[in-house]
Amino acid sequence: MSDAKFASYPSLKGTSVLVSGGATGIGESLVTAFAQQGAKVGFVDIAAGPARALEAKLNAAGGTVSFIECDITDTAAYRAAIAVFAKAHGPAQVLVNNAAFDQRHEWDKVTPEDWDELIGVNVKHFFFAIQACAPAMIAAGKGSIINFGSIAWMIKAENLPVYESAKAAAHGLTRSMSHTLGKHGVRVNTLVPGWIMTERQLTLWVGPEENKLIDANQALRGRVYPVDVANMALFLGADDSRMLSAQQFVVDGGWANA
Numbered sequence: 402m403s404d405a406k407f408a409s410y411p412s413l414k415g416t417s418v419l420v421s422g423g424a425t426g427i428g429e430s431l432v433t434a435f436a437q438q439g440a441k442v443g444f445v446d447i448a449a450g451p452a453r454a455l456e457a458k459l460n461a462a463g464g465t466v467s468f469i470e471c472d473i474t475d476t477a478a479y480r481a482a483i484a485v486f487a488k489a490h491g492p493a494q495v496l497v498n499n500a501a502f503d504q505r506h507e508w509d510k511v512t513p514e515d516w517d518e519l520i521g522v523n524v525k526h527f528f529f530a531i532q533a534c535a536p537a538m539i540a541a542g543k544g545s546i547i548n549f550g551s552i553a554w555m556i557k558a559e560n561l562p563v564y565e566s567a568k569a570a571a572h573g574l575t576r577s578m579s580h581t582l583g584k585h586g587v588r589v590n591t592l593v594p595g596w597i598m599t600e601r602q603l604t605l606w607v608g609p610e611e612n613k614l615i616d617a618n619q620a621l622r623g624r625v626y627p628v629d630v631a632n633m634a635l636f637l638g639a640d641d642s643r644m645l646s647a648q649q650f651v652v653d654g655g656w657a658n659a
Contacts, residue, residue, distance in 0.1 A: 408632075408635070408636075410639035412639045413635065415440070417440070417441050417491040417495070418435045418442045418443070418493065418496075418638065419442075419495070419497065419530070419534065420442060420445075420499055421497070421498055421500035421530065422444075424446035424448040424449075424455060424468075425446075425601070426627060427594065427630050428500070429451070430631040431497055431627075431634055434632070434634065435634075436459045436466050441465040443482075445468070445473060445500075446468070449468075452470070456468040467485075473522065473530075474518070474525070474526065479529065480529065484533075492534065493534045494543070494544050495638040497547045498527040498549055499549045502523060508562045511562070515563065520563065520567050523567035524568070531578060538586075539585040543586045543587065544587040545587070545588045545589075545639075546582070547590055547591075547638065548589070548590070549568075549591070549592055549593075550571045550591045551593060552596075554566075555593075572591050575647065575649070576647055579647035583647070588637075588643070590637050590648050590649070592652070593650065593657070594625070596611075596615055596625065597625050597626065598624045598625065618656045620654060623654070625654045630652050637650065
């Protein structure tokens with residue numbers, strides 16, 4: 402990556418932001434980016450070690466960041482965590498529904514239990530986080546909800562059928578809630594990452610053949626990194642995007658035909 406200079410968003414300073422799955426990968430970049438803008442960031446994850454290290458690092462740098470260890474598939478526990486963050490930072494004005502699990506799985510080996518688990522971690526918590534956070538946004542007359550999708554279903558990726566079903570459903574949730582909440586000044590959009598070069602991806606799945614595939618399909622040279630996704634999230638969370646809703650914003654180097 403180049404040493405690019407990125408934008409600052411004054412409207413994010415002091416804003417309460419909630420991020421799910423914020424300990425590593427794209428989530429870590431989201432938490433870091435919002436904290437560096439002066440937002441008050443609460444985030445949840447099951448990876449307590451990396452999360453606490455990130456929390457300490459950002460607070461030592463002057464941020465206002467709080468972490469709660471939480472399994473987002475436990476709806477009651479997640480609601481309780483959201484309430485704790487609201488008490489500490491004020492009700493969330495920006496909700497970033499990021500947490501997901503893209504474990505590969507073969508369609509003919511998926512059990513009903515697998516289906517429920519994968520839907521739970523990849524889209525169910527989006528809805529219940531919205532249900533918990535939207536009333537305060539409605540009362541304030543403003544807010545931004547960012548649902549994370551994926552280009553996987555757009556490019557017909559293999560061995561991810563339940564994950565892709567959940568990520569496609571995120572678009573439906575965005576479209577539905579955008580009209581319901583838009584009359585109250587709340588924006589709802591889908592942020593769609595491409596193949597992002599996280600540590601997990603590089604360790605498990607990106608090798609020579611995969612790099613050839615990326616080179617053949619991206620319109621732009623180079624690789625897409627978590628910071629590129631976080632930069633879009635900042636824009637969607639800030640007042641600069643005040644008249645954008647019900648849309649999908651694809652950050653994939655120009656791969657998917659969205």
